[in-house]
Amino acid sequence: MFKDLLARLLAPEPVLSDPDARLAMAALLVRLARTDGHYAPEEIARIDRILEARYDLDHAGAQALRRHGETLEEEAPDTVRFTRAIKEAVPYEERVSVISALWSVALADGVRDAEEDALMRLAANLLGVSDIASAQARQGATRS
16 A cells, blocks of 8 residues: 555656545654654644544544554655645645644644754645745644
């Protein structure tokens, strides 16, 4: 399963099905949470809640998707592939909500980390989300 998805992610023009896009999203959330070298329980719980809400999953389904995302994140070469695949599969308005979800995970442990900030800037840029929209998403995530 992961081998086929990795092949699609590595293709010059990735075309993902909805389940693949979900898995790419889960892997991107995990990558962000692991960026600072500390994969906190608060971040894991936040990822599960995001996946539950975004994809209308029960808790067990969200945990399974996150665990698959953890495996994919370990095997995937770079963030560019995830974001490119998500950008192709998701309309702009939903990409802004992806940035909001990423900020929610980045801030879940209560620490604003330089590595996470750098990945957020990269992800927003690669998803075609402006710095202003990303800052607004961050402010919304801070309040929630």
